Amino acid sequence: MPLSGFALKKRRPFARVIPPWLPPFYAATCHSSSSSPPSFPRLRPHPQRPSFHPPRTRLEKRGANGTFFVVGLAGFLLQLLLYLLRLRCSIPSIATQIVNGVLPMVWSLERLLNEMQIQLENLIWENKELEERLLIATDDRKVIEMILKEIEEEHEKAVTRIDLLENELQELKEENMRSNEVQGKTLWNSKSHYEKDVRSRESILIGTDYGSTSMHPSYNRRGLSLSDPEEPREKAQPWFGILAVVGSVATPNSQHPTVVRGPESHKVTRSPERHYNFLRSTLPSNRAPSSGRESAGCLCLTMNMMNSRFTRFKGLENEPTPNLFVANCGPAVGMSFDNIESAFGIFGKVVGVHAADETGTRVIVCFSEVNAAQAAFKALNGLPCAELGGRIMHISYSVVRPLQKVHKDIFFPVYFSASDLGIPGIYLVHDFITVEEEKRLLAEVDNRQWRSLSKRRVQHYGYEFLYETRNIDSKHFLGELPSFVSNILQKILSFPGLGRDQNKEMDQLTVNEYPCGVGLSPHIDTHSAFDELIFSLSTAGPCIMEFRRYPEGTWCHPTASVNEIHEDTPLLSSYITRKAIFLPPRSMLLMSGEGRYAWHHYIPHRKVNNFLQVDRVGETAFERSSRRVSFTFRKVMKGSCCCPYKQYCDSQLECRNQQVKQDIVQSSLPLKREAFCPTDTDRI
Numbered sequence: 102m103p104l105s106g107f108a109l110k111k112r113r114p115f116a117r118v119i120p121p122w123l124p125p126f127y128a129a130t131c132h133s134s135s136s137s138p139p140s141f142p143r144l145r146p147h148p149q150r151p152s153f154h155p156p157r158t159r160l161e162k163r164g165a166n167g168t169f170f171v172v173g174l175a176g177f178l179l180q181l182l183l184y185l186l187r188l189r190c191s192i193p194s195i196a197t198q199i200v201n202g203v204l205p206m207v208w209s210l211e212r213l214l215n216e217m218q219i220q221l222e223n224l225i226w227e228n229k230e231l232e233e234r235l236l237i238a239t240d241d242r243k244v245i246e247m248i249l250k251e252i253e254e255e256h257e258k259a260v261t262r263i264d265l266l267e268n269e270l271q272e273l274k275e276e277n278m279r280s281n282e283v284q285g286k287t288l289w290n291s292k293s294h295y296e297k298d299v300r301s302r303e304s305i306l307i308g309t310d311y312g313s314t315s316m317h318p319s320y321n322r323r324g325l326s327l328s329d330p331e332e333p334r335e336k337a338q339p340w341f342g343i344l345a346v347v348g349s350v351a352t353p354n355s356q357h358p359t360v361v362r363g364p365e366s367h368k369v370t371r372s373p374e375r376h377y378n379f380l381r382s383t384l385p386s387n388r389a390p391s392s393g394r395e396s397a398g399c400l401c402l403t404m405n406m407m408n409s410r411f412t413r414f415k416g417l418e419n420e421p422t423p424n425l426f427v428a429n430c431g432p433a434v435g436m437s438f439d440n441i442e443s444a445f446g447i448f449g450k451v452v453g454v455h456a457a458d459e460t461g462t463r464v465i466v467c468f469s470e471v472n473a474a475q476a477a478f479k480a481l482n483g484l485p486c487a488e489l490g491g492r493i494m495h496i497s498y499s500v501v502r503p504l505q506k507v508h509k510d511i512f513f514p515v516y517f518s519a520s521d522l523g524i525p526g527i528y529l530v531h532d533f534i535t536v537e538e539e540k541r542l543l544a545e546v547d548n549r550q551w552r553s554l555s556k557r558r559v560q561h562y563g564y565e566f567l568y569e570t571r572n573i574d575s576k577h578f579l580g581e582l583p584s585f586v587s588n589i590l591q592k593i594l595s596f597p598g599l600g601r602d603q604n605k606e607m608d609q610l611t612v613n614e615y616p617c618g619v620g621l622s623p624h625i626d627t628h629s630a631f632d633e634l635i636f637s638l639s640t641a642g643p644c645i646m647e648f649r650r651y652p653e654g655t656w657c658h659p660t661a662s663v664n665e666i667h668e669d670t671p672l673l674s675s676y677i678t679r680k681a682i683f684l685p686p687r688s689m690l691l692m693s694g695e696g697r698y699a700w701h702h703y704i705p706h707r708k709v710n711n712f713l714q715v716d717r718v719g720e721t722a723f724e725r726s727s728r729r730v731s732f733t734f735r736k737v738m739k740g741s742c743c744c745p746y747k748q749y750c751d752s753q754l755e756c757r758n759q760q761v762k763q764d765i766v767q768s769s770l771p772l773k774r775e776a777f778c779p780t781d782t783d784r785i
């Protein structure tokens with residue numbers, strides 16, 4: 102029974118029995134102090150009983166003093182006796198009172214006490230139970246916390262591993278590209294002419310290995326070109342080169358690729374007319390080699406082994422195709438492409454003759470019709486060919502190779518100045534800081550905690566850069582940029598070439614430390630992460646930064662990680678414009694506008710060569726630095742990007758994808774990838 106529900110019975114006050122011998126004041130006090138009338142009447146002498154004090158004489162008084170005393174005493178004793186008798190008579194009534202009033206109260210009190218005891222015990226149990234549960238919950242919490250911590254650690258590890266694997270993948274891709282380039286370089290038949298020409302124009306050969314150990318950039322007033330001085334000059338055959346030369350003017354009837362000087366002493370390589378025509382018929386018209394495309398700078402030479410697109414059937418299958426793989430035939434065995442074309446032209450229209458490989462003894466003959474190829478196959482395979490001096494050729498049908506993820510461009514310029522580089526929005530200021538300032542900066546960052554990535558170390562200020570998303574955590578502000586970069590921020594405010602309305606207040610800094618030979622994967626800094634201006638200060642060592650621009654409509658972002666470069670098909674790769682700039686220590690690079698939004702930037706990895714400790718640029722030898730430390734200043738974007746380069750813009754891609762999805766939902770049509778992203782075939 103709840104305590105509150107327990108009604109206490111009103112207790113009758115104990116009746117007080119006041120003995121008559123007590124002094125009157127006491128009796129009065131007893132009565133007056135009692136608020137309620139006594140339950141038992143006060144014991145008094147009976148009114149009918151005679152008095153104990155009869156009248157006495159003087160004699161009696163005098164002579165009977167002793168008697169009086171005895172009588173008095175007897176009286177007193179008598180009264181006492183009477184009182185006791187009365188008292189005895191009233192004991193049962195007191196007992197009755199106790200039985201009637203006090204005992205029930207005592208019992209109910211006892212009951213109440215019992216109940217309270219039970220409740221208290223219950224409460225104690227409940228409390229104990231709760232305490233136990235609390236203990237269990239606390240333990241559980243600890244375990245969960247530990248599991249969470251472990252999961253977090255696992256997650257961190259996984260993220261780092263992904264980072265590492267991505268880097269490794271990128272490196273493998275680059276390694277693959279490099280080996281393809283090295284393979285491709287041996288096919289560069291005009292090399293000796295090229296180098297002679299370069300030297301005769303007082304070009305400078307520098308010893309920086311770039312991309313591969315044998316790739317050397319050369320510099321001729323306008324910029325650096327990558328070439329391979331180690332390649333044996335006599336090895337290459339003049340009949341072999343098939344070059345897509347941007348900026349060249351093809352000369353009809355020229356049998357061999359030659360190097361001539363173009364306007365402003367630029368290197369121009371000519372290819373035979375037939376190859377030029379072939380390329381023109383193969384490439385989209387807007388990408389066919391044209392003249393004077395880069396008249397005001399170092400020419401961008403693109404080597405394109407079109408023949409490598411063909412291969413012969415392997416295995417038993419040999420379905421007729423319009424293309425024939427012809428062995429024991431070619432310039433190395435005394436047959437010009439013209440002769441070959443005429444000999445095969447008997448069977449139908451020949452649209453191209455190409456070297457099948459670098460031997461000079463195998464060619465690909467392309468007919469416009471399969472029938473013609475079949476006729477030639479039947480007439481010439483394993484039989485002497487009268488038109489070719491009775492030579493016996495071995496022929497099989499050729500197929501177009503499946504597109505490989507290779508990269509065959511080996512020549513592109515490396516510039517010293519942004520104006521020569523000619524990419525809109527890219528600026529370079531040499532000696533942006535002094536040697537002392539550089540030392541101070543390096544000392545400051547070396548005093549601070551580095552975070553290790555797979556190949557390089559980084560520090561972040563202002564906001565953390567998240568490599569998984571290639572974005573920053575804009576809600577996690579790390580604090581103002583450190584005071585040791587204050588003077589740089591100040592100088593940025595007056596960086597040349599910037600409009601007044603451009604926000605130059607940088608609030609994010611990434612410090613990258615690249616050990617010798619380590620580079621950076623091609624990327625565009627995420628549009629939605631940072632504002633337009635990106636400044637990168639080089640310290641401690643130089644680097645060559647490459648820029649790549651994909652032709653309009655050839656690049657799309659199939660995933661959310663929009664700014665990572667993807668594998669290029671060989672053909673697409675040959676349409677990419679590639680340029681590079683030399684960034685010396687203490688120089689400040691600004692990427693803005695088109696250069697920031699639409700060009701991928703990239704620091705190629707270089708093989709570390711223990712013997713070569715210097716990079717020479719002409720007369721100047723640059724000691725190879727053990728590291729390069731870059732300070733990249735950016736402004737975190739509030740809102741989304743609305744640049745005009747939608748193709749590369751994650752903000753706008755998302756909107757576009759949303760829109761497409763909405764349209765699809767509305768029209769209940771199945772999702773088509775082509776709806777918003779061209780396929781590989783569309784790109785080419």
Ligand SMILES: O=C(O)CCC(=O)C(=O)O
Pocket residue numbers: 611613621626637638702731733
């Ligand atoms: O190291 C550099 O100069 C460039 C760094 C960079 O591009 C980046 O952090 O996004």
Ligand SMILES: [Fe+2]
Pocket residue numbers: 624625626702
């Ligand atoms: Fe970047």
